[in-house]
Amino acid sequence: MAEPLLRVDNLKTQFFTDAGTVRAVDGISFEVHEGEIVGLVGESGAGKSVASMSLLRLVESPGEIVGGEITYRGETIFGLEEGPDGELRERDDMLSNEEMRDRIRGNEIAVIFQDPMESLNPVFTVGGQLREFIELNRGLGEDEAREESVEMLREVGIPDPAERYHEYPHQFSGGMRQRVLIAMALACEPNLIIADEPTTALDVTVEGQILELVDDLQAKYGTSFIWVTHDMGVVAEICDRVNVMYLGEIIEQAPVDELFHDTKHPYTTALLNSMPRPDRTVEELEPIRGVMPEAINPPSGCRFHPRCPDAREVCKRVHPGNEVVDRADGTPHRAACVKHDVFDVGYDESVPLEEEPQVTAGTPGGEDR
């Protein structure tokens, strides 16, 4: 397979708070290839947004990327090395803040944010904001950038773009604003777009239109996408490959068809069972029991074990990595669950866990301090 567009290797992003260290992203690895739509799925708080912001090195304080490597087209967005005194330091080939700002953000990797109502600046015209980003990231002059802005507004399906160019965000509906945000991302002609729950704030009909639009535009421009969502339905509709995140880790990674039809991780199964599916008639939806613990003090062993229907005694002790458990047409299917043979830690002999009271949050003052 060709060199991936983006390679994320063992990325760790942590938040240093008064209550302790929050391991929001705890060693995730994935790749994005040219022209692919890669899903990043999980419940709220799984670390999806922090992971995607880490890719642009835009994690806000007190958050910090503490480990791992991010490579984009052979350039190092983030990378550490061991210095002569044993301390970890940023590698020399890592892009500087200025390079990230001038060369990567916007013109190579663009973002579509999740909140169309808040993401546009209320005191500037929609067109002016779009034009600013085009000028900045494509080096066009003001007039050219203006023409391009109007063109992009038309492209994302905004009627009368020349007139609406001069309007303010509050004069646009939520769906129209989301189209503007998509126009911003596409107008900068990036190779990768990170879409951070772009349809979550919209109603279902508008969501459908937006997904269709993205599909069309993706086919036209060949842009790669990282699609961050908690909605398995959206994943099924547009993604090529999927990464399922739980508590800062990727626990299953597979092409979309394998993920849906040959699910390898109990959490993914639970996610799929908790949403309505046209191909399965059920009396009642099965919600995942309990809530996700906080990343400040994750459960021992497999982080999902307190909520897992398949959990056995060994799951409390062994923390599984994300290993290849199957292959479909040469594409690896990874899952982090010890019930698969590759792990060989004695799952079959282990005693099933009694249903225990839910661990809902880590106790501050634990070992993380």
Add this chain to the structure above:
Amino acid sequence: MGLLRYTIVRLIQAIPVLIGITVITFILANVAPGDPVRLMLQGQEVDQELIDRIERQYGLDRPLHERYVAYMTNLLQGDLGYSIHRDRPVTELIIQRSGPTLMLVLSAYAFALATAIPLGILAATRRNEPADHVSRIVALVGVSTPSFWIGIMLILIFAIQLGVLPSSGLVYPWWGPEHYGYSGYVELLFQTIRHLLLPMIALGTLQMATLMRVERTQMIESLQGEYVKLARAYGVPERTILRKHAFQVAQLPIITIVGLNLSTALGGAVLIEYVFNINGLGRLLLEAIIGLDYQLIMGITVVIGTMFVVGVIITDISYAYVDPRVTYGDRD
């Protein structure tokens, strides 16, 4: 079709407010203890007939509502009455004294805004660092110190101890350099600023302190906005974000506060004019109150009230101009 219509509507809305101001001041002035005629006679023993004659001459024997109508009729013709004590028309006195007060209040605001905005932004970007703590202390001191005390301290330090700045009076540039015997306009400007500096700081400190805190809070909030994240994600340099994206949104409450604080500023001007011996409207009002010069008190109150109403209208209009979300009463 916004701004012009909005302005006209606001001006029409101001009419009842202005009428209210005149009614209240008129009633207050007339029910206040103290008989203007006896006061005018300054305790001389005179017979009742003379008093009655004077009252008739000034219309004081007529019922209150008739006197109010007469007052309003004159007011609409620009006649605010006659100051018995000063033997001059009130309108003339007010016009003469408005210049210094406006100069003082406007310069105090200029000083407050010019210092509060950069300091507020600095405090917002260096949150919980030394610069922020210093600005917090400055703001606290500024808010809690009376302006006249600041004025007296400034005089003690800069006029008396150091002797670098004058302690009283203002130079009015509209009188021209010849009036003061200055060599030219450069010296006139220099002297104007020199004289204005201390009263301006004394009056502006309170405004500066309030505005600085508001600016800081607004900038912090604005900098956490999603639109700032968006701008960062598209590679907009941090300086542009600060100056443009975050700044513009943060200024909206500042405009409101400037407008609303106009009343405190005008009130503060009374004291500052007294401390610095400035012949402005505030000092005139104070002297009129002490001398129970009713016509003058009323005239000044009406003028200051009008200034405040106009200030609020200007605030509203500029708010609508700066914030596109503010509609002018009619949608699209």
